[in-house]
Amino acid sequence: MSTAAEQQSTSQPDAYTPTDRTVPTRSKERASYDRALVHAILDEAYVCHLGFVRDGAPVVLPTLYGRVGDRLYVHGSTGSRPLRMAGQQDPGLAVCLTVTHVDGLVLARSAFHHSINYRSVVIHGTAHQVTDADEKRRALDALVDHVVPGRAADSRPANAKELAATAVLSLDLAEVSAKLRTGGPNDEPEDMDLPHWSGVVPLQKGYGPLVPSADLAAGIDVPDYLREL
């Protein structure tokens, strides 16, 4: 799998091609199409927000995902709505998949210039049901390894019944953009002497102490891939 992903990435350019949908109408300087940046933003988050249209109205659901090269996977019960819809619809389901990190709170002297520092990726495209059995297994491994790298190899793989109950959607990274804001507030020159504190409150993420299952068998040590978190 990694070999295929590496071959794919070496044969592709370093940036995604902008489209009408991925060029912002405002703050164009915050947009990026850099492939490595997009992958890094995607790999750091746990949950994406998957948008689709049902009965003419938008639906946005949080869901886990995994990445293999330039393809994302999401999964769910074969009975869940977006997965049913993608299976029923040919040629696939139009989706918008968005991932966002909030890195800091930007406090300006003026209310107007308050903002946040963030990194986001927005992907437009068409999601398809994965029907190939091998790809489906690789996708499920990627989903587990996205939660904790190395975990897929240290868990029981899905059996036939579980595979049959799980639907997987694929979405190619093609129409993609990142958007990010960094740095301090952009106050107006005439506001500089106002008596308000200004600056950035950084947000930090971390891990709490592990909570082993109450019924964990004796003698099972915490694996290295968890110690490294």
Add this chain to the structure above:
Amino acid sequence: MSTAAEQQSTSQPDAYTPTDRTVPTRSKERASYDRALVHAILDEAYVCHLGFVRDGAPVVLPTLYGRVGDRLYVHGSTGSRPLRMAGQQDPGLAVCLTVTHVDGLVLARSAFHHSINYRSVVIHGTAHQVTDADEKRRALDALVDHVVPGRAADSRPANAKELAATAVLSLDLAEVSAKLRTGGPNDEPEDMDLPHWSGVVPLQKGYGPLVPSADLAAGIDVPDYLREL
């Protein structure tokens, strides 16, 4: 403002009424319509994911928001796409606004039962441009106070030019549900003796050291509402 919000909340029931769109097809036991829980989830997050339909395709954008009672506000440039669309469309713009917290990684013995602990709120509704000047000012205060409570009163309010450049959308909390997962993995009885560590990796959020603006005037202390973070 708080008086109005309090009046509103005391005159309303403690739960939102479920609808076809807010009753999940699966994991119904994870859904909640409790008003206080919904408000708490909304108030704890910084960014929502706002979904709407453009040219028949879904769009999902991360954006700041603020809450006043049972009404949410998002804002943006008068030139931004969803705000333009909501202004052009009568009666408003169909949206789905979703907020998600990831609280922990759930590592089961089987790949199939891997999950995350999360709390999310999904709101379906119609967003309207706020045209009343007083409501617009209150909405902008709520947006700033959502980032840091108490900050709106300690910053320069928007002037006429800034107000004219800012569009605000309102979305009533009516068709709303929360969904949450807590606790450890739900492994199959036959997997209990497998040699894989299982349990939960809690995710924690915190604040880093404040980064004052480089040009911050001397003698401006860190305000109490920031010390309390």
